[in-house]
Amino acid sequence: MTGWHADDETLRRYVERIDSVAEGASVEQHLLSCAQCRARVNTAATAVDPVVVDLAAVWNRTRDAVEVPRPSVSERLLRAAGLPAHEARLVAVASAFRGVWLVGVAAVLAFAALAAAVGHARGLWFFLAVAPLAPCLVVAFSYDRRWDPALEPEMVTPYPALRLVLLRTIAVLALALPAVLLFGLVVPGQAPFAWLLPAIGFVAVVLAASTWVSPLNAAMAVSAAWLMTVWLVATRSASPAAVLQARSQVAFLVLAAASFGIFLVRRRHLRQLRPWR
Amino acid sequence: MTASISLRGAGRTFGATRALADVDLDLEPGVIGLLGPNGAGKTTLLRLLATALPPTQGEIRVLGRDPEVPAERTGIRRRLGYLPQEVGFPRGFTAFAFVDYIALLKEWTEPAARHAEVRRALDQVGLSDVATKRIRAMSGGQRRRVALAQALLGSPPVLILDEPTSGVDPEQRVTLRTVLAEIARTSIVVLSTHQTEDVAALCERVIVLDRGQVRYDGQVTELVRQAAGRVWLADQPDPAATVSWRTGTGRYRNVAAHARDGVEHVEPSLEDAYLLLRGELPDSQPAKEVAS
Numbered sequence: 077m078t079g080w081h082a083d084d085e086t087l088r089r090y091v092e093r094i095d096s097v098a099e100g101a102s103v104e105q106h107l108l109s110c111a112q113c114r115a116r117v118n119t120a121a122t123a124v125d126p127v128v129v130d131l132a133a134v135w136n137r138t139r140d141a142v143e144v145p146r147p148s149v150s151e152r153l154l155r156a157a158g159l160p161a162h163e164a165r166l167v168a169v170a171s172a173f174r175g176v177w178l179v180g181v182a183a184v185l186a187f188a189a190l191a192a193a194v195g196h197a198r199g200l201w202f203f204l205a206v207a208p209l210a211p212c213l214v215v216a217f218s219y220d221r222r223w224d225p226a227l228e229p230e231m232v233t234p235y236p237a238l239r240l241v242l243l244r245t246i247a248v249l250a251l252a253l254p255a256v257l258l259f260g261l262v263v264p265g266q267a268p269f270a271w272l273l274p275a276i277g278f279v280a281v282v283l284a285a286s287t288w289v290s291p292l293n294a295a296m297a298v299s300a301a302w303l304m305t306v307w308l309v310a311t312r313s314a315s316p317a318a319v320l321q322a323r324s325q326v327a328f329l330v331l332a333a334a335s336f337g338i339f340l341v342r343r344r345h346l347r348q349l350r351p352w353r
Numbered sequence: 354m355t356a357s358i359s360l361r362g363a364g365r366t367f368g369a370t371r372a373l374a375d376v377d378l379d380l381e382p383g384v385i386g387l388l389g390p391n392g393a394g395k396t397t398l399l400r401l402l403a404t405a406l407p408p409t410q411g412e413i414r415v416l417g418r419d420p421e422v423p424a425e426r427t428g429i430r431r432r433l434g435y436l437p438q439e440v441g442f443p444r445g446f447t448a449f450a451f452v453d454y455i456a457l458l459k460e461w462t463e464p465a466a467r468h469a470e471v472r473r474a475l476d477q478v479g480l481s482d483v484a485t486k487r488i489r490a491m492s493g494g495q496r497r498r499v500a501l502a503q504a505l506l507g508s509p510p511v512l513i514l515d516e517p518t519s520g521v522d523p524e525q526r527v528t529l530r531t532v533l534a535e536i537a538r539t540s541i542v543v544l545s546t547h548q549t550e551d552v553a554a555l556c557e558r559v560i561v562l563d564r565g566q567v568r569y570d571g572q573v574t575e576l577v578r579q580a581a582g583r584v585w586l587a588d589q590p591d592p593a594a595t596v597s598w599r600t601g602t603g604r605y606r607n608v609a610a611h612a613r614d615g616v617e618h619v620e621p622s623l624e625d626a627y628l629l630l631r632g633e634l635p636d637s638q639p640a641k642e643v644a645s
Binding site for chain 1: 450455
């Protein structure tokens, strides 16, 4: 027992944990042997700014650190692109963003682009058949009930279904279109942007058709129709360029605009719980 | 004004199949149990109430709002918790992540408040210890409780629960009953179940559905009272009984449509009363002897 006692300022600094390590250790040693100062610590602890000793808040932050899942790569990309945190999460949850599908689509595209780049005519046809379909398939996978099994609780929430669908579609396009464009650059003899309009047109068709049938069925139908068209053109004409000439580009633009119009007109059919069943 | 739900001549058909017909109901705060065999229309009725499905006839008002009008439907959804019969979980999600995702869709945009609410809901269903566990690695009962937790977000005034206790172990069932009874003091809780003991333990009011129609709507005690004098024990299955089965003691429990004298009567349970009601329904022929 010493005759020395910690002054108020020292105790306050100790309670608020703004003292140095050495100072804190020394006060702690003293407190162990001095009941009088221990009592004063209690008083000091209740007097300090409640923010410092808001244990509940500290505990919540600790649990957040443990429980809140870390944002995925795609979620961080979306946030970096300027989407608010909660919307980035809503978009990134779609199964199409779980990585596997994007990697698969990119692999097929890369393969097709490679085949086309080595100059084989069939490779070019292959790329022509596959590239415009990739974005609409990814969009379809991001909503289909089989791939988004939580749909029923999701759809009875107040969050507008139309907004969710459009957000996810735009996000899919933002990721898939650059891929199509990038691989298009490798393909000889074609303007890389020539693939864009068919790709956007097919996404719009899938959106419009999904007010009647499941998006995956819509995407399958679109794919079948497109593959059939490419095959027909391939049997009659020697050059794949015919499919991407200016006249057909206009047709794809019209297709995209008309389909998106139908989608907006029929958006009420997204209203009930299982919009695609 | 007390919270209420009303249905007037509500019905739903799927193609040529009539799943629900001419339902008139008024629901007030409390726990309301829905009983009925498979295919009776329980899930269809719950989905109508949850704005998951539009009715093909009649009208529905939930808290005075019309689900047919988009703005009012959103208003209902802001005050609604819904547990569907089957809930799929996105791959790789933890319990916390899933409930947090639904909370986002329920417009909890402020992270700190949302996380606190997710924790409260998980705590309510007894899952706070496994909040970081992946749902795919959970038991059936735990998954059911994760699904229930999302319905409890925001303590909604209307709670629609399709078989909340299926796959949940007895101890957790008791805990869930306590939670639901507490919520039902101010909220309308409508639940469907195959467990008559859940209804007996929890509900004041029971609605029995059969082939899309309401066959009984009233107090649980009143339904049980109807079976008084019509349930007895005997050494043999009684030919006069509507249903009879061998109990654990080796004796047969007989439930008959008509009261019978000179036999060893026992206190009827809700299950007896329910079986009796089912037996009385026209065109339905329950098995003479059911497995116990």
